[in-house]
Amino acid sequence: MNPLLNLQDPTTLNFQYIYNLLQRYKDRLKFIDLRDSISYENFHLPISLHICQDPNSSLNINLKLLTKEKELSRLRRYCIIISFTEEYETLAYSLMDLLTDLKCKEINLLPLANDFFRRYSFLSDYRIQKKDLPNEIIPGFLYLGSQQHAHNRDIIEILGITHVLNVTIGAANPFPGLKYCRVHVDDNESEKISVYFQKAYDFIDNALESNIQGKKTVVLVHCAKGVSRSATIVIMYMMRAVGFSLNEAFAFIQKQREIIGPNAGFIKELEEFEKNNTEFNLKLGRRSSYY
Numbered sequence: 130m131n132p133l134l135n136l137q138d139p140t141t142l143n144f145q146y147i148y149n150l151l152q153r154y155k156d157r158l159k160f161i162d163l164r165d166s167i168s169y170e171n172f173h174l175p176i177s178l179h180i181c182q183d184p185n186s187s188l189n190i191n192l193k194l195l196t197k198e199k200e201l202s203r204l205r206r207y208c209i210i211i212s213f214t215e216e217y218e219t220l221a222y223s224l225m226d227l228l229t230d231l232k233c234k235e236i237n238l239l240p241l242a243n244d245f246f247r248r249y250s251f252l253s254d255y256r257i258q259k260k261d262l263p264n265e266i267i268p269g270f271l272y273l274g275s276q277q278h279a280h281n282r283d284i285i286e287i288l289g290i291t292h293v294l295n296v297t298i299g300a301a302n303p304f305p306g307l308k309y310c311r312v313h314v315d316d317n318e319s320e321k322i323s324v325y326f327q328k329a330y331d332f333i334d335n336a337l338e339s340n341i342q343g344k345k346t347v348v349l350v351h352c353a354k355g356v357s358r359s360a361t362i363v364i365m366y367m368m369r370a371v372g373f374s375l376n377e378a379f380a381f382i383q384k385q386r387e388i389i390g391p392n393a394g395f396i397k398e399l400e401e402f403e404k405n406n407t408e409f410n411l412k413l414g415r416r417s418s419y420y
Contacts, residue, residue, distance in 0.1 A: 132271075133267060135270075136268075143239070144244070144245050144248055149385045151252070152262050152263075154208040157208060159208070160174055161178045162174075163217040165181075168243055175253075178196060188227070202231070204228065205234065209236045210237045212245065221240075251288065254287050260283070264355075272348065273351070276354075279295065279300070290307065292333075293309050294309075294312065294332055295309060295351060296361075297312075297353060298315055314358055319394060321398070323398040326362075350362055356389055356390050357391050361395040361399065368402070369406070
């Protein structure tokens with residue numbers, strides 16, 4: 130299957146967004162789990178706050194006890210995720226209304242919770258409980274992160290990374306057995322990152338073709354911090370492979386990894402890239418709705 134097709138599936142994109150929220154907020158997150166006890170015990174996140182009650186009854190919870198917050202107004206400081214299965218949908222929306230009345234602003238719903246936990250079962254792995262993970266850009270295929278991610282064996286193994294695009298001048302490629310490609314560029318506005326666009330595109334695209342042909346491939350693109358250089362490369366790839374405009378690609382990737390910020394010189398090169406390449410040989414139809 131072409132991994133890019135996942136970008137057309139709203140459920141898969143919501144799962145990806147929730148996964149990336151878990152990376153963004155870490156200690157500023159309340160993950161509320163509305164499922165039956167058997168499903169919960171079978172799999173749940175260590176941070177989960179479980180609500181166990183009859184799905185056909187009215188919502189009846191003590192939020193202070195559940196969230197361990199003496200003042201409920203403190204919940205406004207958190208990103209709140211409400212995960213639930215179909216039979217708990219009414220309770221989930223009642224809980225969302227309650228949190229909205231408390232003026233909580235960052236409330237996210239995660240329906241089909243069991244499917245999410247199957248897709249991201251690695252989140253329970255003890256090796257990454259306190260680790261920041263790279264952000265997923267194309268579900269199950271493309272991640273954007275930092276040098277720290279690329280040098281962490283546990284992260285490489287748990288995410289099943291097979292290809293690493295190293296967008297630095299000097300960072301090591303430490304793990305034999307992975308396929309590496311280096312883009313020798315510094316994070317400097319005078320650098321010409323666009324001279325490496327074709328090389329970077331070909332590396333990711335070859336991994337994509339292998340995936341389409343049935344070989345499991347997963348790509349990590351990184352620089353030092355996962356902010357400027359690597360983000361520029363991923364923006365370029367999404368423009369060319371998917372057909373996003375520069376603004377669309379930037380917005381989509383920033384939604385997944387909030388901290389991206391290509392320097393002004395790289396932005397100018399992306400603008401030139403867009404101007405000079407109005408049509409690409411796309412893997413999918415041009416400018417479909419992906420988000």
